[in-house]
Every structure is written in C-alpha cells, then in structure tokens.
Amino acid sequence: MTLSQLAASSQQDAFASICLSLQNVGISYGASQAVRGVYMEIPRGKVTAFIGPSGCGKSTVLRALNRMNDLIEGCSLSGRVLFDGQDLYSRDVDPVEVRRRIGMVFQKPNPFPKSIYENIAFGARINGYRGDMDDLVERSLRKAAIWDETKDKLHESGYALSGGQQQRLCIARAIAIEPEVILMDEPCSALDPISTLKIEEMMHELKKSYTIVIVTHNMQQAVRVSDMTGFFNVTVGDQAKVGCLEEFAPTEQIFNAPRQQATQDYVSGRFG
Amino acid sequence: MVGLVLLGILFTVLLGSRDAISAYGLSFLVTSDWDPSADRYGAFTAIYGTIVTSLLALLIAVPLGVGTAIFITENLIPLRIRQVLGVMVELLAAIPSVVLGLWAIFVMEPFIRPGLTSLHQLLGWLPFFSTEPQGPGMAPAILILVVMILPIITAIARDSLQQVPIELRQAAYGVGTTRWDAILLVILPAAISGITGGVMLALGRAMGETMAVTMIIGNSTNFSWSLLAPGNTISSMLANQFGEADGQQVSALMYAALVLMLLTLVVNMMAQWVVRRLSLKYS
Amino acid sequence: MSSSLASPNSLQSVGSLRYRPALARNRRNQLFTAVATICAAVAVLPLILVLIYVLIKGGSLITLQLLIGLPPAPGLGGGGIGNAILGTIIVTLIASAIAIPVGVGGGIYLAEYSRSGPLARFVRFGTNVLAGVPSIICGVFVYGLIVSTRLFFDQSYSALAGGIALAVLMLPTVIKTTDEALKLVPDELRWGAIGIGASSFVTIVRVTLPAAFSPIATGVVLAIARSAGETAPLIFTALFSPFWPEGVFSPIATMSVLIYNFAIMPYEVQIALAWAASFVLVLMILAANLFARWLSRLAQA
Ligand SMILES: Nc1ncnc2c1ncn2[C@@H]1O[C@H](COP(=O)(O)OP(=O)(O)OP(=O)(O)O)[C@@H](O)[C@H]1O
Numbered sequence A: 001m002t003l004s005q006l007a008a009s010s011q012q013d014a015f016a017s018i019c020l021s022l023q024n025v026g027i028s029y030g031a032s033q034a035v036r037g038v039y040m041e042i043p044r045g046k047v048t049a050f051i052g053p054s055g056c057g058k059s060t061v062l063r064a065l066n067r068m069n070d071l072i073e074g075c076s077l078s079g080r081v082l083f084d085g086q087d088l089y090s091r092d093v094d095p096v097e098v099r100r101r102i103g104m105v106f107q108k109p110n111p112f113p114k115s116i117y118e119n120i121a122f123g124a125r126i127n128g129y130r131g132d133m134d135d136l137v138e139r140s141l142r143k144a145a146i147w148d149e150t151k152d153k154l155h156e157s158g159y160a161l162s163g164g165q166q167q168r169l170c171i172a173r174a175i176a177i178e179p180e181v182i183l184m185d186e187p188c189s190a191l192d193p194i195s196t197l198k199i200e201e202m203m204h205e206l207k208k209s210y211t212i213v214i215v216t217h218n219m220q221q222a223v224r225v226s227d228m229t230g231f232f233n234v235t236v237g238d239q240a241k242v243g244c245l246e247e248f249a250p251t252e253q254i255f256n257a258p259r260q261q262a263t264q265d266y267v268s269g270r271f272g
Numbered sequence B: 001m002v003g004l005v006l007l008g009i010l011f012t013v014l015l016g017s018r019d020a021i022s023a024y025g026l027s028f029l030v031t032s033d034w035d036p037s038a039d040r041y042g043a044f045t046a047i048y049g050t051i052v053t054s055l056l057a058l059l060i061a062v063p064l065g066v067g068t069a070i071f072i073t074e075n076l077i078p079l080r081i082r083q084v085l086g087v088m089v090e091l092l093a094a095i096p097s098v099v100l101g102l103w104a105i106f107v108m109e110p111f112i113r114p115g116l117t118s119l120h121q122l123l124g125w126l127p128f129f130s131t132e133p134q135g136p137g138m139a140p141a142i143l144i145l146v147v148m149i150l151p152i153i154t155a156i157a158r159d160s161l162q163q164v165p166i167e168l169r170q171a172a173y174g175v176g177t178t179r180w181d182a183i184l185l186v187i188l189p190a191a192i193s194g195i196t197g198g199v200m201l202a203l204g205r206a207m208g209e210t211m212a213v214t215m216i217i218g219n220s221t222n223f224s225w226s227l228l229a230p231g232n233t234i235s236s237m238l239a240n241q242f243g244e245a246d247g248q249q250v251s252a253l254m255y256a257a258l259v260l261m262l263l264t265l266v267v268n269m270m271a272q273w274v275v276r277r278l279s280l281k282y283s
Numbered sequence C: 001m002s003s004s005l006a007s008p009n010s011l012q013s014v015g016s017l018r019y020r021p022a023l024a025r026n027r028r029n030q031l032f033t034a035v036a037t038i039c040a041a042v043a044v045l046p047l048i049l050v051l052i053y054v055l056i057k058g059g060s061l062i063t064l065q066l067l068i069g070l071p072p073a074p075g076l077g078g079g080g081i082g083n084a085i086l087g088t089i090i091v092t093l094i095a096s097a098i099a100i101p102v103g104v105g106g107g108i109y110l111a112e113y114s115r116s117g118p119l120a121r122f123v124r125f126g127t128n129v130l131a132g133v134p135s136i137i138c139g140v141f142v143y144g145l146i147v148s149t150r151l152f153f154d155q156s157y158s159a160l161a162g163g164i165a166l167a168v169l170m171l172p173t174v175i176k177t178t179d180e181a182l183k184l185v186p187d188e189l190r191w192g193a194i195g196i197g198a199s200s201f202v203t204i205v206r207v208t209l210p211a212a213f214s215p216i217a218t219g220v221v222l223a224i225a226r227s228a229g230e231t232a233p234l235i236f237t238a239l240f241s242p243f244w245p246e247g248v249f250s251p252i253a254t255m256s257v258l259i260y261n262f263a264i265m266p267y268e269v270q271i272a273l274a275w276a277a278s279f280v281l282v283l284m285i286l287a288a289n290l291f292a293r294w295l296s297r298l299a300q301a
C-alpha cells in the first residue's frame, strides 16, 4: 500500500464518520452578518458541544443545521452545509425532510398546547408512523427519562409539567420522530441540577443511536457530555461585531491544551 | 360618564318603546305585519332579515378572512407584498359603509343579478330562492355585508396569528411538519380564541350595520323566506322610517331598536366570554 | 478536501432529501396555498374595485364649481356639494370637541387613578359594550334625547344633535386608546416624576400624557376619520339641508347623508353628486388614515 493510498483510505474513513460538514458558512440577519467563515466537521455518533460568549452566533449556527433559520424573516446563509454529503441548502432539498432527519430541542421548553401523549404522538403521526402509538410514546418518554413522572397523567396538558419536565418532554418529542441527529440549544439552561443530570445521563445513552450537537454555557457540562467542542467567539469586524468559530477540536484538547489564547482565556474563566 | 351614556341610551330607548311594549308585548317579535296606517306592528321580518343576513355574511366572510389572514402572516409571499396587503386591508376597512352602499346599488347588484337569476332557476324549489331577483334584496345585502366585515375579520385574525409565539412555530416545524400542517394543526388552534372573538365582533357589526344594507336590501316590510326577495333589517327599518314616523310608529321603532341593542349586546358579551374561555385553555 | 466530501462514493447510504412534489403532504400543501391565495384575492378584490370606482367615477366629476356649489333642486342640473363638505367638517369638529376631552379624561381616569377598582372594571366593561352598540342606535338615542324633546332652543334637528350622536360613537374608541396608551408608559417614568416631588396631576399632565401622546393621537385621528364617514347616526339628528350651514342649531348637510339621500333618487345629476361626494369623503378618510399611520410610525422611531 502506497502512502497516498493510505491517505485516501483514511480520508474515506473520516468521511464515513462525518455527519455534518460546514464549509465557509456565513449567516446574516437582513443586512447584518451574525457569523462568518465557519468550517467544521461534526462526527457521527458523537456529542459535539458549542461554547462561547453570548451573542457569538451559537444558536444561529445550530439552527442552520436543520434549516430552522428559514422561519426567520430575512435570514440568509452563504457557504455550504453538507449532511451525509448532501447540501442542505441546495434548491431541490425539502426542508421538511431535513427537519425530520435532524430534530431539535430548543432553549426554552416549547411543548404543544396539547396533552403529554399528543405532544409525542403528533410528530410521529405527521411523519407517517404506523406502529403501536402507545408503545412509541412510552419508549420515547423512557428514553427522555420522564416516563415515571408522566405515566399517570399522559392525557393532561403538557403545560401542567414543570419547566424541567417540559424540556424532557420536548426531548422525548424529538426522539419520537426518530431523527439521525438531535440539535439541542442550551437544553438545560432553565433546569435545576437534578434535571440537568438526568438529561446528561440521557445524552450518554442517546449518543449510541444519534449524533448530538449541543449548545451550552456550562463548561463542566461540555466536558462531561461532549467528545468534540467548538469555541465560538465574537470578533469586532470592520463596523459590526461578527461571530466566528475560533477553535474546533476534541473536548480534552479544548479544555486542557487549546491552541488559541482566546479559547484558553474563555475556558479558564478569564474572558473579558 | 360612559356608564351614564350607556344608561342614557338604554333609558331613552326603553322609555320610547314603553307604549309599543305594552301594546304588542312579545308577539311583536314573531308577527310580521308592519302597517303604520292601521298602527299594527310586528318586527319579525326585520328580525329575520337581521339574523339571516348577518349569519350568512359571517359564514362567507370567515373562511375568506381567515384564509386572507393566513396568506398575509405565514410567509407564503415576500415580506413587502405582505406588508402592502396588510396596509391595504386596513385602509379598505376605513371606507364608509354609505360609499359601499352606493357601489352596491350601481355596480355590484347589476353585476351579480344574472348569477342570482340562474340560482333562482336552479334552486327555485327551495323557499330560500323562490323569488325572481329584481334588484335590491337580501342576497346583495349579504354580499355587501361580507365586503364590510371582511377587513375586520382579516385584521383580527392576522393579529391573533401574529401573536402565536415563535417558539410554538419552531416546535411544529421542528418535528417536521409542512407549512400547512403547522398552520392548521398548531398555529390556528393556538390563535383560535382571538379569531373567535374577532368573528363575534364582526357578527355584532354585521347585525348593527345600517347604511350599506339599507341602500341595497329593498326595505320591504312584507315577509318572505326568499333571499332573493327584498327584505328588511332592524337597522335599515330604523334608518328608513324613523325620520318620518310619529306617534305609535316611533314607539314601535324604539322597540325594534331595543331588540337590536339586546341582540348585539348578547353577541358582544359572548365574544368577550369566548375569548376568555378559550384563552384559558391555551395559556 | 471539500470536493472529496461531496463525492458520491459515500460509504453511508442515505435517503434523499430531495423535494418530492408528488408526496401527499406536499400535494396538500400546494392545495392549501392555492386556496389561501384565492381567499386573499377574493377578499381584496371587491374592496379594490370599490376604491377604483369611487376614485375614477367620482374623481372625473370633480370641478371647482362642484366643490363650492350648492346641490340643485331635484330635476335641475349643475350644482355642487360645497355645503355638505363644510357640514361634514362642522359636525365632525363638534363631535371631536365633545368626545376628545371626555374620552381622554375617561382614559386617564381608568389608567392613572383607578386601574382595577370595581368602578374601573365597570367603566371598561361599559366602554366595550358601548363600542359594540350599533351606530344607528346612537342616532335613535340622540333623537329621543334631543331632537324629539326639542332640548336646544326649541329646535328639533340640528348640527349639534348630529355632532353629539357622533361623539357618542367616538367616545369608546378614544377612551380605549387613551387607557391602553397610558398603560404602556413605563412606571419608572411616573415614579421618577413623583420622586422629585411632583403631584400626581402634574405628573400626568407633564410626564405621562406627553409620553403617550403619539398612540393617543393615532387613535383619535382614526376615530375622527371613522366618524366623518358615519351616516346612520346623522340621518335623523343632523338631517340634511340644501343650503349653506345656518349655525349649529339648524339641520345641516353632510357628505355621508348626501350620498345616502341622492343615491336613491331617480335623477342622474344627484347620483353623480353622490359619486363626487364619495370621492371627496374617501380621500379625506384615506388621508386621515395615512396620517394616523405616519403618527404611529413616529411613535416607534
Ligand atoms: N431573529 C434574529 N433576528 C436578527 N438578529 C438575530 C436574530 N437572532 C439572533 N440575531 C443576532 O445574531 C447574533 C447571534 O445570535 P445568537 O442567538 O446566535 O447568539 P448565541 O451565541 O446563541 O447567544 P446566547 O448564548 O445568548 O444564546 C446576535 O448578534 C443576535 O443579535
């Protein structure tokens, strides 16, 4: 085997394990650019964390991964986002299909104004699920570690749950449509430590079957759950502040031996 | 002050209608003789006209208005066009009803008459289409009412849709709904309390609407089931006869005004109740 | 690197993300989009037609003579709608002079003095009810109160009576917009003023009201525009007059009543005048609405 063949095969391995690939992605809201120049390769079956100061564009990039930004008037994207090699933003791609394959959990718990059961069943039914619905609801709630708390009140409103329970309900809802990737935007920001712990444990479980991308402000959480970490930062551009990806590396490296001084400052809390 | 005005209105109308109430009692509501020369008054024709025209107008206007509201809130078309459409609906709501009435007489009614005639030929065996259309009548009045209340329904439905939190939209799209699944199964149900309230308000408006209807309904005091025949509503009867009435007729008209007031009052109270009731369910 | 990533020899077999128009859900989507488009078209079209008709048919009749002339006797030609234009302005001014002070006062009372007392709740409820009272009932009320009792100097129909009827109609709108605009003024502003020793009256007049000026003005302008087009409360209060206004205690011509009266006359001349009056009235009302939009835009900036 020649050296070049070796390089090619390892490249293919790398490709097999790459789920989402961002290539020179820039995102603007109307005329103002929020992030630019993002290159990133998110591995399959791993947990990838986005960290960085507020307003640096973590949520913006995350929403770009399943075309959730389409809902925001005037939001536009440049560059390419590849999912299993397909450009998510090519003209003939159906964003609905994208969102079915790449599910999302939002920063603020947002259950539907329906019963707990319906919250889970709705998405599955919309997606043409034909199996045993009761079974699916139970499985999803179990995976999201909320079955015990809800099994006796499946037909009560989702709003009757606490914030932490609502968030796990939303995770269960995302799982129920059986996506390949789950995007989570600060899923624990409104939760107490115990609910947070439950969700973190659940993530370890989930990563066996899903690729997870999580935005978090909690360094310890990033260390605990993630395999890869991307550090976003705000750079003061020509006129306005623009977000960019400062460093993207295995989590250990980001937290123990970052290449960039800014990353070092941020993870050690010396960020100014 | 408001209370005073309100009580004043109620008091004036009650006082004015006292004679008629004692003379005709509740039979006023169900008889349809209206004969000033013999001083015999029954308001059924006008009550029937009021209820039928406003309900049918509502039936047509609600789907149109809600559809339009969806069209201008959910991003089906570019933002600028939507904004222009939104402004236009608001400006059109400001057209005085007397102008709509003028238009109805000289433009709309001649335009739709052939359509109504064929409706009569097709469905003439139904009592509702049993007469030959001959100019003014209930059907054109219903259509002009639709034109009148559409902007109200559209504006309120649009406001209600816009108030649906973005989080709920994201939730719907996040589980992979198409745009219309999201609209019909999540967004519209969440906005339903506001929309229902708006619909009830529009019903109240339609019941009390006077000018456009008066000008096109034909103002006939003879009762007919047919929507193609000239008819009457309480407000059109008031507009028509109040100026020249005296004696017992004034009192009978005041009685009719009282009925109209109570009808709209009930509808408006129901509107407030519905809004409160449904919004509790979704908050 | 990037080109090799996009290459098709992927080890992972993936389902296509491509949009498939034949899918049931996509078909349904298209269908509903079409339905909504049709709804919007059907809803907006007649209103636009009305506008076009009024602007073209009415606009083509406008001459200086028409704007300053008096309406002709039935059967005769020529003439104008000058008295009706003036009359609409007079009656609307009377209504505003009554409704604005009373309404703004009521709104201040609701928002500043008694936010949630039983009386305030009753007044709010009453305002909502009054807003729902059909405009013709306002006419009947004023007829019963003023016209038939000959309250003012033994005059029956009068411009004043018409103005009062319109004022009753405007009142709830003015109260509501004032109330809501004042509620939007942040409390910090009030506390700031009271903190430096201003009385609550001075606070309202010097601080709170100016802060809420623009939304209140917007609401008031809209209410005026709406009442200028009202006909029903005027038919048997202000009545009509073929002459120039003779003071506030006599019947007066207004454009809206002119349109109503002339539209149902069998004379071409009168009908033409009705179209011309519609043109003037619609232009005035649209101008007021645009002005109100501009005012509220001003508030946001
Ligand atoms: N809907 C929007 N419309 C316009 N600008 C937006 C919108 N959402 C975000 N932005 C802008 O984009 C930039 C990045 O926002 P984003 O929400 O992605 O930051 P973030 O890193 O998620 O911050 P946080 O940690 O506070 O959630 C910010 O400057 C923000 O003002």
Ligand SMILES: [Mg+2]
Pocket (backbone or CB within 6 Å): A058, A059, A060, A107, A185
């Ligand atoms: Mg964020």
